[in-house]
Amino acid sequence: MSEIIPHLETQNLNAYYGSTQALEDVSIVIPRNQITMIIGPSGCGKTTLLKCLNRFIELEENARIEGKVLLDGENIYSPSVDVTEVRKKSGLLAQRPYPLPMSIFDNVAYGIRIHRLHSRGQLHQAVQHYLQVAGLWEEVKDRLHAPASQLSIGQQQRLCLARGLAVEPEIILGDEPTSALDPISAQHIEKRLIELKQRYTIVLVSHILRQARRLADYVIFMYMGRVVEAGPAHQVFNNPQHERTRAYLSGEF
Amino acid sequence: MPASHRSKLDRWVQRGFWIFSALPTLLALLILAALWIKSQPILLSHPLKTLLFGSAWKPQKGEFGFLPFISGTIWVTVVALVIAVPICILTALYLSEYTSARTQRLIKPLLDLLAAIPSVVYGVWGVLIIVPWVQNSLAPLLGRWGSILPILTTTNPTGYSVLAGGIVLAVMIAPFIVSIAYEVLQTIPFGLRQASLALGATRWQTIKYAVIPKASTGIFASIVLGCSRALGETMAVLMVVGNVPQIPRSIFDAAYPLPALIANNYGEMMSIPLYDAALMTASLLLLGMVLVLNIFSILALRHVLREKT
Amino acid sequence: MRWKWQQLEEKIVQLFMLLSFALILFCLLLILYTIVAKGLPSLSWAMISQTPKGGFYLGKEGGILNAIIGSLYLALGGTLIALLFAFPLALLLNIYLSQSLWADLVRLSLDILWGIPSIVYGAFGFTVMIFLGWRASLLGGILTLALLEFPIMARAMDEVIRRLPPDLPRAAYALGSTNLETAFFVVTRQILPGLATAALLAFGRGIGDAASVLFTAGYTDRIPNSLFSPAASLPLAVFFQLGTPFPEVQQRAYSAALILTIIVLGISLSSRWLAHYLDRFSIH
Numbered sequence: 001m002s003e004i005i006p007h008l009e010t011q012n013l014n015a016y017y018g019s020t021q022a023l024e025d026v027s028i029v030i031p032r033n034q035i036t037m038i039i040g041p042s043g044c045g046k047t048t049l050l051k052c053l054n055r056f057i058e059l060e061e062n063a064r065i066e067g068k069v070l071l072d073g074e075n076i077y078s079p080s081v082d083v084t085e086v087r088k089k090s091g092l093l094a095q096r097p098y099p100l101p102m103s104i105f106d107n108v109a110y111g112i113r114i115h116r117l118h119s120r121g122q123l124h125q126a127v128q129h130y131l132q133v134a135g136l137w138e139e140v141k142d143r144l145h146a147p148a149s150q151l152s153i154g155q156q157q158r159l160c161l162a163r164g165l166a167v168e169p170e171i172i173l174g175d176e177p178t179s180a181l182d183p184i185s186a187q188h189i190e191k192r193l194i195e196l197k198q199r200y201t202i203v204l205v206s207h208i209l210r211q212a213r214r215l216a217d218y219v220i221f222m223y224m225g226r227v228v229e230a231g232p233a234h235q236v237f238n239n240p241q242h243e244r245t246r247a248y249l250s251g252e253f
Numbered sequence: 254m255p256a257s258h259r260s261k262l263d264r265w266v267q268r269g270f271w272i273f274s275a276l277p278t279l280l281a282l283l284i285l286a287a288l289w290i291k292s293q294p295i296l297l298s299h300p301l302k303t304l305l306f307g308s309a310w311k312p313q314k315g316e317f318g319f320l321p322f323i324s325g326t327i328w329v330t331v332v333a334l335v336i337a338v339p340i341c342i343l344t345a346l347y348l349s350e351y352t353s354a355r356t357q358r359l360i361k362p363l364l365d366l367l368a369a370i371p372s373v374v375y376g377v378w379g380v381l382i383i384v385p386w387v388q389n390s391l392a393p394l395l396g397r398w399g400s401i402l403p404i405l406t407t408t409n410p411t412g413y414s415v416l417a418g419g420i421v422l423a424v425m426i427a428p429f430i431v432s433i434a435y436e437v438l439q440t441i442p443f444g445l446r447q448a449s450l451a452l453g454a455t456r457w458q459t460i461k462y463a464v465i466p467k468a469s470t471g472i473f474a475s476i477v478l479g480c481s482r483a484l485g486e487t488m489a490v491l492m493v494v495g496n497v498p499q500i501p502r503s504i505f506d507a508a509y510p511l512p513a514l515i516a517n518n519y520g521e522m523m524s525i526p527l528y529d530a531a532l533m534t535a536s537l538l539l540l541g542m543v544l545v546l547n548i549f550s551i552l553a554l555r556h557v558l559r560e561k562t
Numbered sequence: 563m564r565w566k567w568q569q570l571e572e573k574i575v576q577l578f579m580l581l582s583f584a585l586i587l588f589c590l591l592l593i594l595y596t597i598v599a600k601g602l603p604s605l606s607w608a609m610i611s612q613t614p615k616g617g618f619y620l621g622k623e624g625g626i627l628n629a630i631i632g633s634l635y636l637a638l639g640g641t642l643i644a645l646l647f648a649f650p651l652a653l654l655l656n657i658y659l660s661q662s663l664w665a666d667l668v669r670l671s672l673d674i675l676w677g678i679p680s681i682v683y684g685a686f687g688f689t690v691m692i693f694l695g696w697r698a699s700l701l702g703g704i705l706t707l708a709l710l711e712f713p714i715m716a717r718a719m720d721e722v723i724r725r726l727p728p729d730l731p732r733a734a735y736a737l738g739s740t741n742l743e744t745a746f747f748v749v750t751r752q753i754l755p756g757l758a759t760a761a762l763l764a765f766g767r768g769i770g771d772a773a774s775v776l777f778t779a780g781y782t783d784r785i786p787n788s789l790f791s792p793a794a795s796l797p798l799a800v801f802f803q804l805g806t807p808f809p810e811v812q813q814r815a816y817s818a819a820l821i822l823t824i825i826v827l828g829i830s831l832s833s834r835w836l837a838h839y840l841d842r843f844s845i846h
Contacts, residue, residue: 054451061354084568088453098448101466110462111452160448167452270654274664276647277671277713284678284686291689340582347579362834367590369830370823371770373797377804377819378593381600424589431586455568457575478677485679487773488801512681512773519688519777536685540678547677551670 004218007032007201008053008171013067015048015057022048024225026067030218035193035202037212037233040222041248046205049222050175053203054090055083071171088115091164091200093177093189097156099148100163104140107148107159111167126166134162135192154185161192172196174204178211190215209249213237221245288540291533298527304534310498317531319538321498325415325508326539328501329490330483332419333426338476341427345434345472350446350460361432368428376492379421384493387420388412392505399503406503413495416504421493422483430479437471437557438464471557474550481546485539487512511539594823601820604813610821614783626818629799631785633822635700636795637769640707644715644768645761647708652719653749656726669720675713681773683710688777701789703779710774711764718763722756723749755837762833770826772797796822 008030015023023045030036030053038046051057055076057065068075076086088111100107108127112118118126127144131137136158140151148159157177164172172193178186193202193215206212212219216233221244229236229245240246295304295317307318348357388411396407441464449459465472495507496517515535523529612625651668659665687706696702726749750757772795780792781802796818803815 056447056451059447059450082569084453084455086453087451090451092447092451094444094447094451096444098442098444100445100449100463102462110449111454114452114454114458163448163452266654267658270658274651274655274659274668276651277668277675277716280709280712281671281674281678284682287686287689288682340585343579343582344586347576347583351576351579363587363590365834366827366830367586369766369770369826370593371772371797371826373770373772373800374597374819374823374826375593377600377800377816378596380804381596381816382592424586424593427586427589455572457572458568481677485677485681487679487681488797492801492804512679515681515685516773516776533685533689536682540682543677543679543682544674547674548670551673551677 004029005032006030007072008203009070009073010049010052011068011070013049013052013065013069015045015052015063015065017060018062022225023052023065026225026227028220028227028230030201030203032201033197033199034217035197035204035215036218036220037216038203038205038220038222039207039209039212039248040228042207044222045225046222047175048225049220050173050203050205053171053173054087054092056092058083088167089169090171090173091161091167091169093157093160093164093172093174095176096180097153097160099151099156099159102148103145104148104151104159105144108162108166111163115167117166117168130162130166131159133165133192133196134158135188136162152185154181154188157181157185157189158192161189165196170201172200172202174202176205176207179208209251221248223248285537285540288533288537292530292537295527295530295534308500312525312528312531315527317527317534319511319535321500322509322511322514322535323538324500325494326484326510326512326542328415328504328508329418329422329494329510330480332415332504333422333483334476334480336419337423337427337430337479340423341430341479342434342472342476344427345431345438346460346464348431349435349438350456350464364428364432367424368432372425372486372488373492375421375425375489379417379489379493383417383420384412386412387414387417387505391416396505404503405505407505408503409495409505409507411495411507413493413507414505415494415501415508418490418494418508418510419504421489422486425486425489426479426482429482430475433475433478433554434468434472437468437475437554440471440558441467468557470553474553474557477546477550478554481543481550484546485512485543487516491516511535515539597816597820597823600816601823602817605817605820609814609817613785626794626796626799626814626821628783628785629794629796629818630821632700632779632782632793633769633796633825635786636703636707636775636779636793637765639700639704640711640768641715641761641765643704643708644711644764648712648716648719648760648764649757651716652723655720656723657749669717672713672717672720676717679773680710680771681776684774684777687774691778697790698778698780698792699790700779700786700793703775703793703795704789706774706778707768707771710771711768714767715760715764718760719753719757722753722760725756726752755839759833759837762829762836766826766829766833769829770797770822772801796825 006029010026010028013023013026014021026049038049040046048057051060052065052069057063065077069077071086071089074081100110102110105127108130109123112123112126128137131140136155139155148156151159178189181189190211196202204215218231219233219236220230221228221236223244229240229242236245237249240249299317304317304319305323306320307316308320309316309318310321348360392407392412395405399406445463445467446459449463450456454462490510491513494510494513496509496513497507498509499506501508515532518528518532521528609625610630611627613628614626615622615624655665655668683706687702687709691702775795776798779795781794781798782792783794786793800815800818800822803811803818806812
C-alpha cells in the first residue's frame with residue numbers, strides 16, 4: 001500500500017448553520033495528487049465539508065465553524081491568512097456552470113488578470129493552454145470573443161474548469177460537477193479529471209456511487225454530519241469496516 | 254338546477270370582464286387624447302418649432318415658447334440624477350452584497366418610509382434646510398470656481414435654485430432607485446458571485462466584473478424610472494426652485510420646470526386667450542417625456558425581473 | 563504589493579458604500595427632525611380643532627380643521643372608489659387571464675398609469691370637469707384622487723394575489739366551486755392582509771398628494787358640507803400658508819406639515835403592523 005501524503009487536512013472541524021450542526025468533529029486527510037471523493041446520502045454534510053475547504057462557508061448566512069483546515073500544514077482560517085489567496089489555491093467546479101458575463105477568452109483570462117499571473121504578451125498563450133487542458137480549445141478557437149453564455153452547458157462546465165485552472169491552483173474542488181450535464185459531457189469532464197490528477201489534488205462531492213467507483217482513489221463516507229469511514233477506494237468499496245458504509249454501498253438508503 | 258345558474262353567472266362575468274379589464278388601457282389613452290385635444294388651439298396656431306425652441310413666454314401677447322420650462326425641467330432632473338445615481342447604486346450594492354438578510358429586512362421599511370413622505374413635506378424641508386444651505390454654504394463655496402466652470406457661476410443671491418430643486422428631488426427619488434436596483438441585484442444568481450470569488454477575486458472585483466455587467470440593464474432601467482419620477486415631481490420642486498421663466502445657465506440660477514408652470518398658473522388660465530391650451534400643452538409635453546422613459550424602463554425591468562422565475 | 567492595492571480598493575469602495583447608505587438614512591432622519599422641530603412649537607389644540615377665523619391668513623385665530631377634514635374626505639372617497647375598481651380588476655385578472663398576453667397589456671397599462679405624474683392627473687381631471695361644467699369641488703377632488711390611486715392599488719393587489727399558492731384555488735375548484743366563487747370566497751379570505759396593505763398604501767399616497775387636488779378640489783375655509791362644495795386639503799394648507807409673508811402663518815404651515823407627516827407615517831406603519839397581524843390567519 002502506498003504511503004498517504006496529506007495535502008489538505010481538517011482537524012476537529014465543526015460547522016453550524018444557526019443552531020443546527022452540519023458537521024461534527026470531522027478530522028480527515030486528503031492525499032496529494034489523488035482523486036478524493038466525498039460520498040454519502042443527501043444532507044449528510046458533504047457539500048458543507050467541501051465549502052469549508054475554500055472558506056466558502058463564510059459566505060453562508062449564519063454559518064459558523066470551529067476547528068482547523070490545514071493546507072500544507074497551514075490553517076487557512078487563521079486571521080493572518082488572506083482569503084483570496086486561499087481561494088486562488090483551489091479551483092471550484094460548481095454543480096452547474098456559471099460563466100461570467102464576458103467573452104470565452106475573458107472568462108479564462110479573468111483570474112490571470114486579477115492575480116497578474118502572466119504578462120500581456122503571454123496572456124493569449126496561457127488562455128489557449130488552459131482551454132487545451134480542459135479539452136475545449138478545438139471547439140472554441142474560432143470564436144474566442146463570443147459571449148461565454150453561447151456555449152452549451154457541457155462546454156460551459158469545461159470553460160469553468162479552464163477558468164479555474166488558469167489561476168494555477170493546487171487543488172480542484174468539485175461539487176457534483178457532472179450532475180447537470182448530459183452523459184457525453186459528463187464523460188468529458190471525468191476524463192479531464194483523471195488526466196489532471198497527475199498535477200492536482202482533486203476533491204469531489206458525489207452522490208453517484210458508480211461515478212465514485214470509476215474515479216475515486218480515496219473515499220470519505222459521511223453520514224449525518226460525521227465521517228463514518230475514510231480510506232483508499234479499493235479498501236472502502238471492497239472491504240468496508242462499518243455496518244453503515246456497507247448498508248449505503250449496497251443501496252439500502 | 255342551481256349549478257347551471259352559478260356557471261351561467263360565471264360565464265357572464267367572464268365576458269363582462271373583458272371590457273372591464275380594458276379600463277386601464279382606455280384610461281391611459283383617454284388622458285392622452287384629452288390633453289391632445291385641449292392643446293390643439295395652440296398647436297394649430299403656433300409652429301411646433303417656436304413652441305419647443307422659442308424662449309419668449311408672454312401669454313398676454315400670445316407668445317408661448319416652452320424652452321425655458323423644458324430646459325428648467327431637464328436641468329433640475331439632471332442635477333437630481335447626478336446626485337442620486339451614484340449614492341443610490343452604491344447603497345443598493347451595499348444592501349445587496351454586504352449586509353445580511355436580517356439587516357436587509359430592517360432597512361426596507363426605512364426606505365418605504367422615505368418613499369411615503371408627501372411631496373409637500375419634502376418641499377417644506379427644502380425651504381427650511383436645503384435653500385439656506387445652498388445660499389449660505391454651497392454657493393459661496395462652489396461659486397469660486399464659476400470663472401472656470403460656468404455652471405457654477407453665482408448671480409442669484411437667493412438659494413432658490415436648480416441645485417436646491419435637484420437636491421430635494423435626489424432625496425425623493427432615492428428610495429425608488431435603491432429599492433428597484435436592489436431587487437434587480439437580488440435576481441443575480443449566487444453561483445455567479447461564487448464563481449468569481451472561487452477564483453480568488455475580492456468582493457469588489459466580483460461586483461465590478463461579474464455582478465454589475467449582469468445587472469446593468471436592470472440597474473439602468475431603475476435609473477430611468479427614477480428619472481421619470483423626477484420629471485413629473487411638482488410641489489417639492491416648485492417650492493424651492495425659484496420659478497423664474499429663464500433658461501438656466503448655472504446650477505445656482507433659478508429655474509421654472511414644466512410641472513411648476515402648470516401648478517402655478519391654473520388660477521389665471523381661463524382669463525387669457527390660449528393660456529389654457531398652453532398649460533395643457535405643457536401637461537402633454539410632460540406626459541410625453543414621462544411616458545417614453547416609463548415604457549422603456551417598465552419593459553426592461555419586466556424582462557429582467559421575470560428571468561429570475 | 564498588489565495584494566495591498568486590491569484590499570485597499572475593497573476598503574475604499576466599502577467605505578463609499580457605507581457613506582452613501584448613511585447619507586440616505588441621515589436625510590430621512592433630518593427630514594423627520596426638521597418637521598418635528600419646526601412644527602411642534604406652534605402645534606396646539608386650536609390648530610386641529612378649529613377652522614380658520616377672520617384674519618387667519620394674517621396670523622390671527624383659528625386652525626386647520628377644514629384641511630384635516632377635507633383631506634380625510636378626499637382620500638377616503640378616492641380610496642373607496644379606487645377600491646371599487648382596483649380589487650375586482652386585480653382579482654379577475656388573475657382568475658381569468660393570469661398569464662395571457664392581454665393580462666400583460668393590462669399590467670403594462672397599470673404600470674404606465676402609476677408613472678403618470680399627479681400634476682397631469684390634476685390637469686386631466688380639471689379638463690374633464692370644465693367639460694362637464696363642474697366647479698372645483700370635493701367630488702372632483704375625490705374622482706381625481708381615485709384615478710391617481712387606482713393603478714397603485716390595482717398593481718399592489720395584483721402582486722399580492724399572484725403570490726398566492728397555486729394549490730389554494732385548485733383545491734377550491736376540486737370542491738366544485740366556479741371561478742367566481744373561488745375568487746370571492748376562497749382567494750379573498752387568504753389575501754386580506756395584502757389587500758389592506760395595498761389600500762392603505764394608496765390612501766397614504768392620496769392624502770399626501772397636492773398637485774392633483776390643486777385644480778380639482780379647490781380650497782375653502784369651511785368644512786365641506788356637500789360633494790359639490792370645494793374642499794381644503796392638508797398639503798395645500800401647508801403650501802398656501804408657507805407662501806404668505808407672515809412668520810406666524812408660516813409657523814402654522816410647519817405644524818400642518820407635521821400633522822400631515824404624522825398621518826402619513828402612521829398609515830405606513832399601521833399598514834405594516836396590520837399586514838403582520840392579519841397574516842397569522844392565512845395559510846403559508
